Amino acid sequence: MGHAAMKHANPYAGLVGSLTPGELDLLSDAVEEHRLREEVGFGTLAEAAELYRPSPRCPRCGSGPAWGDGFEPSGVRRWRRPSCGARFTSLTGTVLEGCRKPLATWVSFIRLALFAVPLDACAEMCRISHHTAWEWRHRLFAAVDGYQDRIVLRGRVWVDETYVNDTDLSHGYGQARKRGLSKQKVCIAVGIDARKEPVAVVCGHGKPSSARIRRAMGAHVAKGATLVHDRERAHNVLVRENSLEDESYKADVRDPAYLEAMALVNNLCSWIKRYLWRFTGMDPKNLQSYLNLYVYLFRVKRGGERWPKVARVVRHLLMTDATFRS
């Protein structure tokens, strides 16, 4: 070893070298826990639960408050309600219930989800099994189920449709035999407004009817908004029933006026497609869940300057009543 290397040697290298694998894991957990606490103000599930679920409602009868009943080995608080006999913990009724990994591992998983990293890579990077990674993705899905229901687009609202082959989703792009193409294509109705509020809803197969557009988008566009769209006739149902101003452009990719007017929603369509290709091999029946997660993470990233992304997602997971059943 050269003199320069000696001088800059990590003073903890000797200590770390003397540890057993089990001790090394404990040290690594403690370091990650400390880092997380420094960054967002909580380092463990128990600390996050104290912050966001200080007095949880009873999961059986829905009322509160409950009596403190000691702690789990993880430090998560236990509760009981003598009136109904329920016993639960601060995490009961959230998707983090029964989670035996450190919060820091969950946070790594969330960071990778923010970059739409495929499951195999998540498992590898978080040092969890593929099955655990799969389960955690479905826990995230459960926490964002119905998340888009309360999103309402206002002001100038762009609406369009984008199409994906369900065989491409399950087998990979271009891998499936091209048969009955138009019928096979899943339609995704997409909307965005000037505040960059996004919506993405599965809207059946093939070109949508008015009824399908109404079902997918009707509740997501505020009355009196201005609808900016191509001249897809099925959109007229929104103009009529939501009393919208109608601003339409003839779809023509060689027309700069059309491209400029529709740039925001065209971009959203291509971001969504790129996101979905990352998850080749998905079960097409989970498509709406992937879209819910996309919209949720889009909003988290949009607000990222004001609010640390990781803290925001952990808070959401703890404050949302949702359960994952394997």
Ligand SMILES: [Zn+2]
């Ligand atoms: Zn109760």
